[in-house]
Amino acid sequence: MAMRLFWWALLFCLATAQAAVVGRIEAAGGQYGRQDDAGASKPAMLNGVVEAGDTLITGSGGWMVLAMSDGASLTLRPNTQLRIDEYRYQAEQASESRAWLRLVRGALRSVTGLIGQSNRPSYRLATPTMTIGIRGTDHETVLQDHSADADTPAGVYEWVHEGESVMQVAGQELVVRPGESGYLPAADGALPRLLAKRPRLFERMQQFGREQGLDQILERLHDRGEGGFRARPLSPEQREHLIEQGRQAVRERIEALPPGQKPDREQVQKSVKQRLQKLERPPTLPRKRVGG
Known part of the structure; x- marks a missing residue:
C-alpha cells in the first residue's frame, strides 16, 4: 500500500508540472x-499512453481512436491534427474536470464521457475560427481548408449523431441537433x-469508417444510442490499466532526472497523502443517457 501510494503521489506531483x-x-x-x-516525436x-499537451497526427489514410480517462473516445480521421490542451477528470469535483481540445486540421469524431x-x-473543442461546446454528444467536426467540390466549400462543418453540439463564434451560438449539419464559412x-x-x-467519412471497422471499435468502448454512441464509465480493470501506465511513465521520468532533482519520497508522501486517499478508488458517476 505504501509503495502504491508513493507512485500515486509521484504521478500526481509530476503531472502538475509536466504531462499527465x-x-x-x-x-x-x-x-x-x-x-x-515543441513538435518532437513521442x-x-x-x-x-496519451498525455495532456500531446498533439496527435494522422497522415493520408491514417486514423486513430483514443480512449480517454473519463470514458470518452476521440476518433481522428485521415490528415488530422488534434492537440490535447488540457484533460483531467475528477469524479469528486466535477467542476474541476476539463476536456479542452484543439482541432488544428482535419476531422474528429468525439463521444463525450463523464466530463461532458x-x-x-x-468540454470545449476549439478550431482556428470557432469553438464547439456540447450537451452530452456524439458529434463530428471537420475543418475543410479548401475544396474544389461546390458542395463543401471551405469552412467548419458539424454533424451530430446523438445529443447536441453548440457552434460558438463572435458571441453567437448555433445549436446543432441529431441529424442536423452546421456550417461556418x-x-x-x-x-x-x-x-x-x-x-x-x-458520407465519405462513414464509408471510410466502414472500411476500417471504426464502428466496431466504438462499440467496444460505448453503448449504442438512438443515432450514435453513449459513453459508459470505465471498468475497474480499464482504470487500473490506465493508472499502471501512468506509474510506468513516472518511473521513466524519475530515472531520467539528474540525482539532485529526484523528488524526496517522504516529502512527496506528506504533501499529497490526504488528497490521494480519495483518488485510490474514485467513485463512478451514475450512468446518464447522453443527450437526455
Missing part, C-alpha cells in the same frame, strides 16, 4: 504519430448556419 496521462491509443491504422509541445503505439455529462461547460465575419442537407464529406 489522460488516455490511451485504443486502435490505429495507416500513418499516425504523437508530438510534444512514442505512439497501440495501447500506449457531469459538467458540460468543461471560412470568410471573415461569417456566422454559423444550419444546412438543408448533410454534406457529402460526412
